[in-house]
Amino acid sequence: MSGRVFLFGDDIDTDQLAPGQYMKGGIAALAAHCLEGVRPDFATSVASGDVVVAGRNFGMGSSREQAAEALKHLGVAGVVALSFAGIFYRNAINLGLPVLTAPSLDDLTDGERVTLDLDNGRLVRAGEKPVLPLDPLPDNLKALLADGGLVPHLKKRFAQERQKEQGR
Amino acid sequence: MTASPTTLAQKIVARAAGRVSVAPGEIVTARVDLAMIHDSGGPRRVEPILQDLGVGLFDANKVVLISDHFVPGDTDEGARILELTRQWAAQRKVAFHDGEGICHVVLPERGHLAPGMLVVGGDSHSPTGGAFGAYMFGVGATEMAGVLATGEIWLKVPETILIEWRGRLSDGVTAKDIMLALCGRLGMDGGKYQTVEYAGEAIAALSMQERMTLSNMAAELGGQAGLIAPDEVTAAFLREAGSDPAGWGDWQGLRTDPGAPLMEHHVFAAGDLAPQVAAPHSPANSGPVDDAPTTPVDVAYLGACTGAKYQDLANAARILKGRRVASGVELLVAPASRRDQDRAARDGIMAVLEEAGAKLLPNACGICAGYGSARLGEDVTCISSTARNFKGRMGAASSKVWLGSPLTVAASAVAGRITDPRLMLTEGAGGTA
Numbered sequence: 001m002s003g004r005v006f007l008f009g010d011d012i013d014t015d016q017l018a019p020g021q022y023m024k025g026g027i028a029a030l031a032a033h034c035l036e037g038v039r040p041d042f043a044t045s046v047a048s049g050d051v052v053v054a055g056r057n058f059g060m061g062s063s064r065e066q067a068a069e070a071l072k073h074l075g076v077a078g079v080v081a082l083s084f085a086g087i088f089y090r091n092a093i094n095l096g097l098p099v100l101t102a103p104s105l106d107d108l109t110d111g112e113r114v115t116l117d118l119d120n121g122r123l124v125r126a127g128e129k130p131v132l133p134l135d136p137l138p139d140n141l142k143a144l145l146a147d148g149g150l151v152p153h154l155k156k157r158f159a160q161e162r163q164k165e166q167g168r
Numbered sequence: 169m170t171a172s173p174t175t176l177a178q179k180i181v182a183r184a185a186g187r188v189s190v191a192p193g194e195i196v197t198a199r200v201d202l203a204m205i206h207d208s209g210g211p212r213r214v215e216p217i218l219q220d221l222g223v224g225l226f227d228a229n230k231v232v233l234i235s236d237h238f239v240p241g242d243t244d245e246g247a248r249i250l251e252l253t254r255q256w257a258a259q260r261k262v263a264f265h266d267g268e269g270i271c272h273v274v275l276p277e278r279g280h281l282a283p284g285m286l287v288v289g290g291d292s293h294s295p296t297g298g299a300f301g302a303y304m305f306g307v308g309a310t311e312m313a314g315v316l317a318t319g320e321i322w323l324k325v326p327e328t329i330l331i332e333w334r335g336r337l338s339d340g341v342t343a344k345d346i347m348l349a350l351c352g353r354l355g356m357d358g359g360k361y362q363t364v365e366y367a368g369e370a371i372a373a374l375s376m377q378e379r380m381t382l383s384n385m386a387a388e389l390g391g392q393a394g395l396i397a398p399d400e401v402t403a404a405f406l407r408e409a410g411s412d413p414a415g416w417g418d419w420q421g422l423r424t425d426p427g428a429p430l431m432e433h434h435v436f437a438a439g440d441l442a443p444q445v446a447a448p449h450s451p452a453n454s455g456p457v458d459d460a461p462t463t464p465v466d467v468a469y470l471g472a473c474t475g476a477k478y479q480d481l482a483n484a485a486r487i488l489k490g491r492r493v494a495s496g497v498e499l500l501v502a503p504a505s506r507r508d509q510d511r512a513a514r515d516g517i518m519a520v521l522e523e524a525g526a527k528l529l530p531n532a533c534g535i536c537a538g539y540g541s542a543r544l545g546e547d548v549t550c551i552s553s554t555a556r557n558f559k560g561r562m563g564a565a566s567s568k569v570w571l572g573s574p575l576t577v578a579a580s581a582v583a584g585r586i587t588d589p590r591l592m593l594t595e596g597a598g599g600t601a
Contacts (some may be wrong), residue, residue: 011356011450013558015538015556015558015559015560015561016558016559016560019538019560020537020538020539020560020561021538021539021543021560023208023538023539024243024245024246024249024539037559037560037565056357057356057357057390060356060390061292061556061558062292063209063290063291063292063294063306063307063308064208064209064308065209065308065309065310065311068308083357083360085390086305086361086390086392087292087305087306087307087308090307090308090311091307091308091310091311094308094310094311094314095310138195138324140195140322149310150310150311150313150314151217151220151221151310151313151314154221154314154317154318155220155221158221158222158223
């Protein structure tokens with residue numbers, strides 16, 4: 001599925017992704033305010049398949065996983081950044097939101113059409129533009145994403161363990 | 169064959185992973201010695217996942233629950249979350265500290281930590297545990313649910329950035345100033361999956377509560393953990409907290425060997441450091457307080473895990489003794505734990521703060537987390553002893569938060585503008601701490 005690039009700079013923090021004052025509400029209410037401090041129209045204009053592209057240290061700050069959950073709720077296909085903050089990165093994978101680092105962002109522009117190709121680890125751009133290579137994910141994280149995140153991954157593991165026990 | 173030199177982080181992770189040694193960059197699965205959760209990311213978020221998975225806790229004796237984010241429950245929703253938290257603690261039979269203070273402060277003060285442990289916390293400032301020689305890091309609620317279900321977590325064995333502070337800090341310069349200077353010089357980029365280790369004479373000379381501020385704000389440097397090799401100061405604190413050294417293993421061997429692989433090694437002269445402030449909206453916007461523009465403040469906030477422990481309150485009292493908060497300035501104090509507040513009360517520190525005009529808030533995360541009912545209003549300028557000053561975190565998006573040490577916060581409250589505390593220390597009304 002293809003979508004548009006939503007381009008951001010460095011140091012997008014979790015208080016921008018999931019503002020504290022809306023934390024008591026559900027994820028839909030919180031997602032409506034996602035990134036409004038840096039781009040007021042983000043939540044209303046982002047659509048399924050769109051890709052968030054950012055500079056260094058995306059997701060710095062809090063451990064609140066609603067920061068990643070909000071992006072997923074809005075239909076974002078994944079986040080491509082020069083680097084991620086550690087907890088956000090883990091949270092995103094655990095929730096099944098693809099997050100990939102890119103060695104460089106080249107001349108990617110806001111609004112251009114792209115497809116996030118997870119299998120081959122690249123961002124395919126529309127038209128004649130060159131494909132953007134992404135850093136490969138470690139195998140354990142590929143497995144987590146393939147299962148749809150940590151909860152389905154653990155369900156699968158527990159089911160296999162139960163099966164083994166019954167087979168004995 | 170002699171073992172190759174390794175870092176403190178490698179030693180802890182290797183043991184937790186059941187390995188003789190591990191190398192930076194390797195991905196391992198480790199057993200967790202302890203899991204800490206709080207009311208915000210804890211029961212209300214993890215229980216539905218545990219139900220969905222159809223499993224219980226991996227070991228109720230290795231789980232500690234602390235309520236601090238929605239304390240004192242002064243909104244309907246906050247009260248409901250706290251009630252759910254209490255019910256869960258009773259049902260799941262875990263250690264529970266209810267309204268006793270901020271999780272990062274309560275966990276060590278109640279003797280739950282020991283050197284060499286691998287600990288996960290459901291909060292981004294969990295690296296605080298590193299001050300005790302524990303590899304402790306923060307995770308989100310889904311990952312925490314996975315830990316509670318399995319007792320395991322995956323780790324990429326971290327590279328280490330060694331930060332050495334030689335010499336001694338001058339009077340009026342504290343751990344918070346060290347951290348703000350580091351945020352400014354090293355930046356906050358966490359993309360390298362590193363751990364931060366603090367060493368040197370100036371670090372060894374710090375009290376445990378000052379060391380906790382350093383480890384805590386390793387999060388602001390993008391570190392997964394922020395370690396300090398355990399020493400006699402660590403052991404004395406933990407013994408007094410009720411932790412039994414018999415269970416600590418070879419804790420004296422828990423240090424980075426000479427020649428261990430380091431990603432970076434920085435050396436700073438502690439004696440050259442001046443009090444620092446960070447301008448809105450990033451801890452990395454830091455510099456010497458004397459270089460900051462003359463900035464009037466509306467609110468001075470002594471709060472959070474990095475700014476309202478006993479030591480922090482004692483530092484603030486050195487400035488506030490015999491002085492009054494400037495007219496028009498609100499000084500808010502949320503002591504980081506009930507124990508620290510009680511101790512400060514016994515020592516006359518709380519009386520000094522209150523006589524200076526401070527308003528007392530509950531022992532909780534307070535304004536720092538941005539969840540409570542107390543928030544900064546439109547266009548308010550605040551000088552704060554907290555760890556983060558991201559836009560809108562503590563209230564209105566138009567509010568501006570400057571970060572400084574508790575000494576700087578107190579001095580700024582008295583002057584009504586951001587002020588170098590050393591001025592008031594030399595004028596000398598202090599002496600309480």
